[in-house]
Amino acid sequence: MTAQDAVPVSLAEIARIAGVGRAAVSNWRRRHDSFPARIGGTDVSPQFSLAEVEQWLRDNGKLGDIGGRELLWPRFEALGSRNESGLAIAEAARLMRTPRARTTPAELSAQARDLAVQAAKVGRDEGPRDTFDFLLQRWLETHVRQLSTTPQPLAALMARIALAVRLGPVENGLTLLDPACGTGHLAAAAMQEYDIPGGLEVLACERDPALAALAAGRLGFLAEEHGIRPQIATADTLRDDPFAGAKADIALCNPPFNERDWGYEELATDQRWMHGLPPRTEPELAWVQHLLAHLKPGGAAVVVLPPAVASRKAGRRIRSSLLRTGALRAVVSLPPGSAQPHSVSLQLWILRAAPDSPVASAAPDQNVLLVDATRFARPGTREPSPDWGSLGSFVLTSMATLDDLDQDPPTGAVRLPLLDLLDDEVDVTPGRYTAAMTEPSREELALKWGDFGSLLTDLADHAQRLSALDFSTETSQTATTVGDLVKAGALTLRAGQQPLESAETVRGADVPLLTIADLLHDGTPRGEVPTASAPAIAEEGDVVVAGVARAFKAWVHEGPPMALGPQLYVLRVDPERLEAHFLAGCLYAPTNGRQAGTHASSSSRVDIRRLQVLQLPLEKQMAYAETFRHLRAFEALLTASDISGKGLASDMSDRLAAGGLTT
Structure with a gap:
């Protein structure tokens, strides 16, 4: 058996290759004696030969339009080493861009080199950049616990902040620095966000050779598309700066956290420490000063930092100097889940070099902008994640008030004089100062009480x-199932799926995308996809059903067309036989969801075809439909009253704790 034949794949990987669900693959295995035999794994998690599986899929017409990329990844994964597979993907990218390249990295094995050549051929057939992006994403997903990446929405937000805060014209182009670039997430976001007259020069550095090579591959494709000049160096930036003396207009950085061996001893006399030698336990402040040392006058830097950097005693002296010199212009507290580690509320520090010199004294009336954006988390999801649209809008609106003293920051942000921060602690944690700014006024409380009273009146x-309403005591009426109604032609059923392209990478999207996560938050779609890539689109009057226990719900869609993500279903009724609100009301009954669910957990799926519907003539359905409408309105009022009442209780508690009660 050759090395290629020995590449193992699981049932899940076979399903991905064939573009079907895992249950379909298990069914093939049971029904077809010719299905390849297991070569490893266990009875519960069997593994099969990739070569044998590929041949069987081809012989049985199961591959369809699935491209060669899906067949490539298991072979990269079989290389075993994270570094070798990463370098092989990077080499494939190089060969895709320069097909006549003759030299190959010496650190690659013969098997890895052959695989890179094979991947380059697939890339030339199916699209070089799409193939590279696919392999890179799979590599990152496989090694997610070993790597720290910057999510694309956060990277884009950082790029926008830096451009908004920077001073000076951009007619002659900009220079961007990322001294800890990883696989190039921040630089790639900047390339896509900036449309700079004169072009963009990118200086990026990464000490991990595999990550640096992948960054070179990613930025190389973008450079061809945008006419950008990237330079990617492999080095330990703090110890051996490959861009020493270079000056950047903008710097973006997501540095490694809590590293003790960052070069404290050998860098004790380094000229970059203009605000003081960073303590051994404060490597993040070394990165901050490294960025400042590379900024042109008026240049801006945005860096991701753990929240403890804003308040730790060891860094007090450096924080004080950063504030006094006007280098630290703003701090933004992000919601948990914005980046790794996802359980921590990370911060963005926004730095700016003085227009006339890298370090100068701040003006006596200098202010610092503190922004608490932690409230823009999306509740109800398993993993913490921000509401990126609202978060980005709030932060950029706050940044617009940084230098405009005539404009007040929005609620949740505050502009503080230096004297309010330069105390014994020099704590720049935004939440410490913004909490006192959110107490509602007497007029605001009166308005909220009025709104609450209106809700209670409507609820009553x-x-x-x-x-x-009265209910007869007769025997319950007969019911049918959604599956039977589909067979009878009374309705059609379509299942939502993950779009062919992610909502974050699609340009010119034209239909909103609703996911289970959106439904658990507030029901507002937050993605967009092209109509052609959405397998299920709900039109006005269609019934939408969430087929997962923790979010089980059915409703009649109103408004413009909407694409549906996984575990969401659209039912389109025949108006001559079914009334949409009647159908949605029957489906939404809690006992219906429990009867059709697996009962395994809150994440279990609901079998939509097993949901039951009363068998009634159309004229009787109308009466039920009207009552269902009132019941849904009652439910919505209950939710609104609950939110309004809890908000009032919280506001009243804040006002009472602040004193001033008159009796």
Whole structure:
């Protein structure tokens, strides 16, 4: 058996290759005696030969339009070493861009070199950049616990902040520095966000050779598209700066956290420490000063830091100097889940070199902008994640007030004089100062009480109407299932899926995308996809069902067309036989969801075809539909009253704790 034949694949990987669900592969294995035999793994998690699986899929017409990329990845993964597979993907990218390249990295094995050549051929057939992006994404997903990457929305936000804060014209182009670039997430975001007259020069550095090579591959493709000049160096930036003396207009950085061996002893007399030698336990402040040392006058830097850097006693003296010189212009507290580690509320520090010199004294009336954006988390999801749209809008709106003293920062942000920060602690944690700025005024409280009273009045009206309903004691009526209605042609059923392209990378998207995560948050779609890449689109009047226990729900869609993500379903009724609101009301019954679910956990799926619907003539459906509408309105009012009442209780607590009660 050759090395290629020995590449193992799981049932899940076979399903991905064939473009089907894992259950379909298990079914093939049971029904077809010719299905390849297991070569490893266990009975529960068997593994098969990739070569044998590929041949079987071809012989049985199961590959369809699936391209060669899916067949490539298991071979890269079989290389075993994270570094070798990463370098092989980077070499494939180089060969895709320069097909006549003759030299190959000496550190690659013969198997890795052959695989890079094979991947380059697939890339030339199916699109070089798409193939590279696919392999890079799979590599990052496989080694996610060993790597720290910057999510694309955060990288884009950092790039926008830096351009907004920087002083000076951009007619002659800009220079961007990323001294800890990883696989190039920040530089790539900047390349895509900036449309700079005169072009963009990128100076990037990474000490891990595999990451640096992958960054070179990624930025190389973007350079060809945007006419950008990237330079990627492999070095330990703090100890051996490959761009010493270079000056940048903008710097973006997501440095490694909590590293003790960052060069404290050998760098004790380094000229970059203009604000003081960083303590051994404060490597993040070394990165901050490294960025400042590379900024042109008026240049801006945005760096991701752990929250403890804002308040640790060891860094107090350097924080004080950063504030006094005007280098630290703003601090933004991000919601948990913005980047790794996802359980921590990370911060963005926004730095700017003085227009006339890298370090100069701040003006006596200098202010610092502190922004608490932690409230823009998306509740209800398993993993913490921000509401990137609202978060980005809030932060950029806050940044617009940084130098405009006539404009007040929005609620949740505060502009503080230096004297309010230069105390014994020099704590620049935004939440410490913004909390006191959010207490509602007497007028605001009065308005909220009025809104709450209106909600209670409407709620009482609906309660009176619904409580007057009477139910007969006759035997319950017969019911049918969604599956039977589909067979009878009374409705059609389509399942939502992950779009062919992610909502973050699609340009010119024209239809909103709703996911289960959006539904658990507030029901507002936050993605967009092209209509052609959305397998299920809900039109006005269609019934939408969430087929997962923790978010089980059914409703009639109103408004413009909307694409559906995984575990969401669209049902389109025949209006001559079914009324949409009647159908949605029947489906939404809690007992219906429990009866059709697996009961395994809150994440279990609901079998949509097993959901039951009353068998009634169309004229009787109309009466039920009207009542279902009132019930949904009652439910919405209950939710709104709950949110409004809890908000009032919180606001009243803040006002009472602040004193001033008159009796």
